[in-house]
Amino acid sequence: MLRADLILGIILAVAFGYMLVDLQGMRWQAAVAPGLTAAAGLFLVVWHLIGTGVRLWRPPPCDAPQDAASYDIEDALPIAGFLLAVCMVLLLGFAIGGALFVFLSVLGTTRGRWVVSLVCAAPVYPFFELAIDRGLGVVMFEGLLFRWFSG
Amino acid sequence: MLDALVLLFSSPGAMLAFLAAVPAGLMFGAIPGLGGKIALIAVMPFLFGMDPVSGAVFLISMHAVVHTGGAVPTILLGIPGTGPSTAVVMDGHAMTRRGEATRAVTAASAASAVGGVIGAVVLGVLIPASLWVLKLFSYPEIFFLALFGIAFSALLSGSAMVKGLITGCIGLAMAFVGIDEIFGVPRYTFGQPFLFDGVDLIAAVLALYAIPEMIALSHRKGSEAAAAARSRPADGRGQVLQGLRDVFVHRWMMLRTSLIGAVVGIIPGLGGDVAAWLCYGHAAQTSRRPELFGKGSVEGIIGPEAANNSKEGGALVPTLFLGLPGSSGMAILLIALTPLGIAVGPDLAANNQQIIWVMLWALVLSNLLAAGVVILAARWLAFVSRIQPRYIVPYVYLLSLASVYMSTGEWRFFLLFAACGMLGVVLKRQNWPRAPFVIGLILGQAAEDALVKSLSIWGPWFFMRPGALLLLGLMLISLISLSRKLIRSSQSVWEGDHAAR
Numbered sequence: 324m325l326r327a328d329l330i331l332g333i334i335l336a337v338a339f340g341y342m343l344v345d346l347q348g349m350r351w352q353a354a355v356a357p358g359l360t361a362a363a364g365l366f367l368v369v370w371h372l373i374g375t376g377v378r379l380w381r382p383p384p385c386d387a388p389q390d391a392a393s394y395d396i397e398d399a400l401p402i403a404g405f406l407l408a409v410c411m412v413l414l415l416g417f418a419i420g421g422a423l424f425v426f427l428s429v430l431g432t433t434r435g436r437w438v439v440s441l442v443c444a445a446p447v448y449p450f451f452e453l454a455i456d457r458g459l460g461v462v463m464f465e466g467l468l469f470r471w472f473s474g
Numbered sequence: 475m476l477d478a479l480v481l482l483f484s485s486p487g488a489m490l491a492f493l494a495a496v497p498a499g500l501m502f503g504a505i506p507g508l509g510g511k512i513a514l515i516a517v518m519p520f521l522f523g524m525d526p527v528s529g530a531v532f533l534i535s536m537h538a539v540v541h542t543g544g545a546v547p548t549i550l551l552g553i554p555g556t557g558p559s560t561a562v563v564m565d566g567h568a569m570t571r572r573g574e575a576t577r578a579v580t581a582a583s584a585a586s587a588v589g590g591v592i593g594a595v596v597l598g599v600l601i602p603a604s605l606w607v608l609k610l611f612s613y614p615e616i617f618f619l620a621l622f623g624i625a626f627s628a629l630l631s632g633s634a635m636v637k638g639l640i641t642g643c644i645g646l647a648m649a650f651v652g653i654d655e656i657f658g659v660p661r662y663t664f665g666q667p668f669l670f671d672g673v674d675l676i677a678a679v680l681a682l683y684a685i686p687e688m689i690a691l692s693h694r695k696g697s698e699a700a701a702a703a704r705s706r707p708a709d710g711r712g713q714v715l716q717g718l719r720d721v722f723v724h725r726w727m728m729l730r731t732s733l734i735g736a737v738v739g740i741i742p743g744l745g746g747d748v749a750a751w752l753c754y755g756h757a758a759q760t761s762r763r764p765e766l767f768g769k770g771s772v773e774g775i776i777g778p779e780a781a782n783n784s785k786e787g788g789a790l791v792p793t794l795f796l797g798l799p800g801s802s803g804m805a806i807l808l809i810a811l812t813p814l815g816i817a818v819g820p821d822l823a824a825n826n827q828q829i830i831w832v833m834l835w836a837l838v839l840s841n842l843l844a845a846g847v848v849i850l851a852a853r854w855l856a857f858v859s860r861i862q863p864r865y866i867v868p869y870v871y872l873l874s875l876a877s878v879y880m881s882t883g884e885w886r887f888f889l890l891f892a893a894c895g896m897l898g899v900v901l902k903r904q905n906w907p908r909a910p911f912v913i914g915l916i917l918g919q920a921a922e923d924a925l926v927k928s929l930s931i932w933g934p935w936f937f938m939r940p941g942a943l944l945l946l947g948l949m950l951i952s953l954i955s956l957s958r959k960l961i962r963s964s965q966s967v968w969e970g971d972h973a974a975r
Contacts, residue, residue, distance in 0.1 A: 327900075327903075327904055328904055331900060331904060331906075335640065335644070338644075338647075339643070339647070342647060342662065345661070345662060346661075349654075349657075349659055349661075350656075350657055350659075352654075352656050352657065352926050352930070353654040353656060353657050353659050353661065355922075355925060355926060355929065356646075356650060356918075356921065356922035356925055356926065357647065357650040357661060357662075357922075359925075360643050360646040360647050360650070361643075361647065363639075363643055364640060364643030364644070364647065367636055367639050367640045367643065368640055370636060371636050371637065371640060374636070398903075400692075401688075401689040401690075401692035402689060402896070402899060404689075404692060404867075404868075404871075405685055405688070405689060405871060405892075405895060406892060408868065408871040408872065408875065409875070409888055409889075409891065409892045412872070412875050412888065413885060413888050417872065417875070417876060417879075421872045421875075424868060424871070424872070425868045425869070425872070428867070428868040429865065429868065432864055432865065443865070443868075447872065451876070455519065455876070460523070461522055461523070461880055463876065463879060463880075464879050464885055467885070
């Protein structure tokens with residue numbers, strides 16, 4: 324947890340540093356708020372990094388609790404599920420990509436019960452195509468693949 | 475005032491929205507892990523095309539009753555339905571194990587209803603005074619209020635205070651992305667035209683809040699709820715009357731906790747967790763039998779439940795009158811009001827008080843209706859609690875993406891949504907508070923505008939204005955006293971818990 328905190332802190336320090344550098348040449352009205360924010364953020368991140376670094380290099384006491392956060396493959400699956408949702412909608416749109424995502428997601432959760440997965444996925448297409456698109460008149464994203472095919 | 479009530483009852487759309495919102499809010503509260511923020515996120519796609527009155531009634535009514543629904547799994551199953559319900563779980567579930575589930579649920583629902591009504595009364599009292607109060611607020615005061623909103627939510631993150639302040643800065647930094655309004659200079663856009671209008675609030679807030687919660691829910695198995703449900707004892711009908719009597723007996727404590735909740739709600743940055751725990755501590759400190767706290771004291775249910783719901787009325791005060799969200803839930807509510815064409819802030823208070831009164835009535839009526847529904851239907855709501863949240867997760871992903879697309883019409887924001895979602899996952903996993911980020915992101919533009927105007931008009935000593943100094947002093951005092959009270963409450967809870975072992 325401490326190592327991940329350290330890495331996150333370094334990334335944030337770089338980001339706040341970049342913010343400060345990028346403000347050069349701007350008028351004070353445009354630069355004052357981002358400048359103050361970046362300076363405060365950089366100061367706090369450095370403070371945090373020093374504290375984390377000290378705790379990381381100091382040997383922990385025997386009765387210290389174990390780090391709660393550790394990353395393993397169990398964490399990766401739900402994150403992959405979320406990224407799959409984004410990719411499906413991005414490529415195939417809400418109606419088709421969304422339905423396919425719900426089907427695959429429930430199939431994975433129920434360990435291959437495809438009837439349940441089909442039942443769960445079935446309302447997605449009519450919801451986006453009929454209720455949102457035709458009902459509310461809001462044209463939903465059709466997907467990059469369909470855009471590409473239709474030129 | 476009464477015109478708004480007539481408008482609410484005479485508009486079929488608003489009444490339909492009201493009647494749909496109460497059960498929806500109760501269900502979102504009853505399913506552990508979902509809660510008010512996810513409820514608002516999930517319904518956003520349905521708001522497009524709604525008229526402003528119906529949409530506002532729907533959002534307020536649904537959001538107001540989430541905590542009332544959250545009491546059901548908390549008391550019956552021992553699984554907190556929402557964050558603030560954690561203050562109720564020890565006493566509530568202890569009463570269930572003692573065979574007093576219906577009494578506990580009735581007391582919780584009635585206290586929630588009274589708390590909700592008191593919160594609405596606080597809002598109602600402040601509506602006529604709002605224009606006068608708003609005249610006292612100029613740019614320096616707005617700047618300090620925005621700053622304190624972020625500071626409060628960060629400082630109350632306990633041991634993660636520095637992390638909270640850093641995430642507040644990240645939120646602020648993200649608010650500055652886009653073309654500068656005064657000189658038209660692009661800031662942090664990396665040459666991407668879709669970022670010229672800034673980071674879409676819906677994309678960032680949904681990603682930061684909904685995605686990490688849903689990923690955490692994907693891990694959770696349904697067995698714990700099912701196992702707890704099996705141990706649910708039989709209920710007695712006479713317990714409904716007993717629960718109502720409890721609320722009447724402890725009416726003064728309930729009134730005090732409701733007022734504390736409303737005041738906590740008014741202070742930008744403090745959420746329902748703070749209100750609930752603060753009032754749990756107050757109930758324990760003022761009780762004649764404090765030794766029962768943690769072992770099934772009905773006062774330990776009434777205090778936090780009343781505060782939970784009264785906080786909503788208080789939180790609407792800065793949200794509606796100043797455009798400064800009183801909590802992260804209010805921040806999402808503020809975003810959800812945007813597609814309805816309701817621009818909150820001083821203009822709303824000056825020109826469209828009717829809609830504020832409609833919201834107030836919706837707040838009152840939804841709290842009363844929800845209490846009745848929960849008392850009558852607690853058993854069925856307990857069944858809803860057993861739905862495995864991981865089946866809901868894919869739909870929440872799709873609804874979140876739909877909200878992002880509807881608000882932006884630009885597919886590139888899906889990438890930003892994914893990136894912010896990953897950031898949210900890391901922040902949650904590393905125990906970095908996310909509330910300051912959301913509040914910083916939402917208040918960033920207002921804070922920058924107020925700062926630049928303050929500096930231009932009054933120079934660097936703008937904070938020496940009497941109003942700003944008064945606000946600064948009040949905020950610092952309330953910050954210190956609230957922190958001390960919270961520490962004392964957590965100590966008394968810890969001691970109670972320790973003694974119980």
